[in-house]
Structure formats: C-alpha cells, structure tokens
Amino acid sequence: MPHDKSLPPPRVEKRLHEFTHHGITITDPYAWLRDPGYPEVKDESILSYVKAENAYFEAQMKGQDVAVESLFAEMRGRIKEDDSTVPQKDGEWEYWSEFEEGGQYRKFYRRPAGSDEKILILDGPALAEGQEYFQLGALAVSEDGRFLAYSTDTTGGEFYTGFIKDLESGELLPDRIENVNTALIWAAGDTIIVYGRANEQWRVDRIFAHHVGKTGDDVEIYHEEQLGFTASPGLSSNREWLIIGTGDNETSEARLLPISDPLGEAMLVRAREKGVEYDVDVREETLFVLTNDNHVNFRLATAPMSAPGEWTTLIEGSDEFYLTDFDLFRDFYVVEGRLNGLDQVQIRYYDDPARIETIDFPEEAYSAGLGNNPEWAMDVLRLGYQSPITPATTFDYSVADRTLTTLKVQEVPSGFDPDLYAVERLQIEARDGAMVPVSVMYRKDRKPGGPLHLYAYGAYGYAVAPGFSVTRLSLVDRGFAYAIAHIRGGDDLGRNWYLQGKMQARTNTFNDFVDVARGLIDRGYTAKCKVTASGGSAGGELMGAVINQAPDLWGAIVAHVPFVDVLNTMLDETLPLTPGEWPEWGNPIESKEMFDFIRSYSPYDQVSAQAYPPMLVTAGLNDPRVTYWEPAKWVAKLRELKTDDNLLMMKTNMGAGHGGKSGRFEGLRETAEEMAFILWQMGVEV
16 A cells, blocks of 8 residues: 655665675675664664654554554454453462553462462553663562562663562562573472673573572572573473573483472483483472483483483384373373374373373364463363464363363453454475464454464474464455465474474475465465465464565565574674584584575575565663664665665664563554554555
C-alpha cells in the first residue's frame, strides 16, 4: 500500500573499511556504525542516524496511529488485566503472582499453606517505577522461608543486580550482587547464595558464592577456562546437590557439590567430549543422566554416585521418540519428549521400568508440558496445555488416579469462540524431499486464497510450539491464515531435524521456509505477494535470507532484532556470544570453508540491487545478543542497493535490549505497531 513518498528516508554515509581473511578482501562501508565504546553508544554521528531512522518510522506510521490504537485496544481487551497464577505449595507456603488492573508488572505473594492470608513479598510495579526499562531475573526464597533473593535489569543489557529481602521485616539487606546472569541458589543452610557472574563480554565463565549479609569479595567456586563455554548453577530435585553445568551449543559437562558445602571440592560427572551433551539429577545414591552420547535423540541413563561417569541405559534412544527432558520426584519420575513433532508427557516408576503412563492430549496441534512442581514428594503434578484454539490451561494431574483437574483457563475478556476457527497440521515437501510440518490456523469463514502470515525461528534446536496467542487473532479475524513453519534448525521432529539446519546445512532452514510459503500458495491457502512473514533474532536472520532468495514472494516482512551480519559477528571473538556460537554457525576465523559458506548466505553480505518487499526492522540499542549495528548496517545497505520504492522502516528502542520494551502493555503496543504495518501493506482495513 502507498506510503508517504514525499518523506525522504534517512541516508547514511559510506566510509571506506576493508578487511582480509583467507586471502579474501571484504569491503564494509557501514562498519563505522559500530561504536568502539560499545556497550556505551556515544558517537553522535551514529546516534544521529539511529534517531533519524526512528523519526522516519514515526513519520510514516503517523497515518497508522488510529489503526495502532485500535489494534492495541483490541488486543488489550483480550487480556484479563487483574490476572493471577494458580498458587503452588512449596514447603510451608503457597506462592503465586498477580497483575493488577492496568499493571505493567507482576506482584508476588505467598500465604501459609491452606490459609486465605495474602502476603506481598515482591512488588514489581514499585521496583519498576521511574525506570525506562525493567526486567525481573531470578527469584528464590530461602529454604527456611525468611529471605527472598531476586535480581533485576534496568537497561535491557542483561547485566542483573541481585538483592536480598528479609521477608519478616520487609527490609532489604545491604547485599548487592553485581552482574548476575543466572539463577540464585540458596546453599549452606541459607547462609550462602551461589550465582554465575557475567564478565565484560556478557559471558558467564565464573560461579561465585556470596555470604549473606557480608560485604567484600565473593568466593569463586568454579572458573570455566574454555573460550565459548559458559557456566550456570542449578539445584537437584531433592535439593541436596548443587549442580554446576558448563558447555556450549554442542558439548556439556557437569559437576556436583553438596548443597550443604558449596565451597568444597566438586565431583566431576564425566569429562567433556566434543559433541556430547548431558544433564544430570540425583535421587538417593543414583545419578540420572540425559545424554546424546550414543543416540542423536538422547537416552536416559543412571550411574552410582560412587562412579558418576559409568552410565547404564534406563531408557534407550529412539528414532521415533525424541527425549527432551526428565524430572525426578520421590516416588516416580517424568519424561518429556516429542512424537511426530507433538509434545508427550510420561509418568515412569523407579521400581517398575516397564510401567509407562502417557498423558493423552486430543488436538491435532498443541503444546503441553510440566509446569511448576517444586516439591520432592509430590503426588499431584502441575501441567500446562494450550493450542492455537485452546487458551492456556493449567491442570493438576493426580498420579495415583491418572486424572486431570482443570485449575485455570486463560480468560479472554472480550470473548473467544474456538468453534469459529480451524487448525490443521500439514506436511509440505521441501526442494530436497524433506517433509516440513506446518501448523495452520484460520477462521472457518475465511475466503480461500486470502492473506497468510508465516512465522518461524529455525535455529539452536528451538521448537516453535503451536500455542495460543491473543495477538494473532487480530490478523486471523481479518481474513488472514496464520501458519507456523516447523523448519529445520529447530528440533521439532527430533535432534536430527535440528542438525539438518546448522553449520554446513544452514541453508536448509531458509529453503524450507521459502518452500513452505510456495507450498501454501500451491494448495490454495494464499497467493503470491499475499504472504507476510516475521521472525526475530535468528528468525530475523531467516527473514533476511528469504528476501534475498525470493524477494517477490512476500507481501511484507517484519524482522525483529535480526541477526543479519553473520560473517562479521562470527569473525569477532570479542563480541558476547561469538565463541559460544561457533558450534552453531561455524568458525570463519579458522576455516576458509566456513568463511565462504557463511558469506554465501549472510543476509547483510548478500544484499543486492533488486526489488525488496515492504519491511519493518526493529533493534535495541542495549541489545547484547544481536547488537544494534547489525540491523542498522543492514537497513543502510538495503537503502543503498534496493531498486524498489517499497517502504523500509527501522525502529530502535533506545532504552531496551533484545526483547524490546518491558512491561506487558508496552510490549503489546509494539505488537500493535507490527500488526498495523502488516495490515496496511496488505490493504486490509483495521
């Protein structure tokens, strides 16, 4: 749809910059948009460009103000504002959280188990007051129930500060734990908090013990020396062991310490082996290990604590069943996984390995799994379930009776009738013969061939679950179909599905997405140029790749914090994530093969003189994951080379990071802007 072409888009100057690797010289005239002082951005020429793009975004969207406000009000009307979670017992207390009417952030409460008392333990709105950005990180109550440890981020840069609150007096202790970027674990009879500290590169390579109520240097209890590995502390299900896990995207290692003595000597479970991942938990004198050491879809093994590296198979790896997680309880354990891409939850028993109780879920496409189950001796499990047409539902599952009790169904105050909608699970063939699952939702009265929005992520083995969304309805109720492409790079169909979309197989991810779009057109769900698409972070890289490959296929594209300058980022080991990302994308510093391959698909490097679809790009000035200059450079290069006059906008959040603005309604307003842009470009009335 037409935009105001009388408004000139920002232009950024080109400055000569060249670098050479493996005998190949690359020219990058927009490299100067990276402030050398990052994470502080003070260069006025950089800030001037970013602000000019924001002003252009505001000017072009001004004509959509009414649409944005209407969509925002519509989506907000589907949210129960004074909402709360279902209380869950943990020891002598029951814990839950609530939003108040109009509240952007949660308040956290507890009460003595079985009582009606309501005690506020953490006030999110009060903590966020006066902050442009606010994010609560870790939250942990001491074993005796007296103290609350929590961490907050007020910049979006994901460097959290830890605090300790005395829940008896309501006062904060003087303790300040800086640069926290992990869970906070209570240990040594509630006298020590164990945490991981982020270094200047935002990498957690050290685990510390903080003595509660004491100032001075915290005690380092683990230091990870391998570049690219990060460390994190965890707690065994029986709360008897501190688990220090370390690893990168393909290799892991774990150590155990008694929670009563976190300063003691750690027990190594098994030495790291490249390509082998494992997670551990403990029951009595037995170690449980989830590992991919002899099957790509993982097996569950056990070992005696006296010989933690000697693993005996408990559940064999399976080509059909992808084993993704396990949880130990006193009398049974739970296995989670996926079968044919759909979530499975199984109850299993220590004394009867052949006894398997599967919790059945009826829909064609859904998301299901364990919820918050903090106690060791549980006989009723908290579960979560949702589907594209079933609002988020909280169940209690009686293990003895094998019955589900509905505790809460997400309320949609403005109304939602599932009978108006249909959900399908399709299989669409990619160009190499792989069958890609696609979850599609639409209104039953939708006209065939109408607009369709396609979403995917496709990286790190992250599966996009077909869940419920109140914002998605704003497209679907206006004649859109909404499709999720479960492309390679995610692990939707098992670990091999993920491996077929990483490293040298990375382009399968992009091809799958394009082929799904074409398949949906061929099947009559939509038509060429009526497909809109969106993705964020690595999914933003996907957007950049597919518009280079098939620019005339798309009606509009939204790329959130897009990882588009892949080659430059993977060549810079000083950036926060780069060394840990080499197992995912490849190391172009050491390998000319990977240098050439990454360069062949990197969206920034492959921008060419061709017509591109209308685009909205977002960024965060404080983003440590996808640094602001990646989308800024990409947009600048697109403006230089693209041959069309379609709308291209970039919006940078000046006081936020990777997730955009904080607060449930601020984030919702940004979604309304995205929806308004899509509807505008597709000529659909709001």
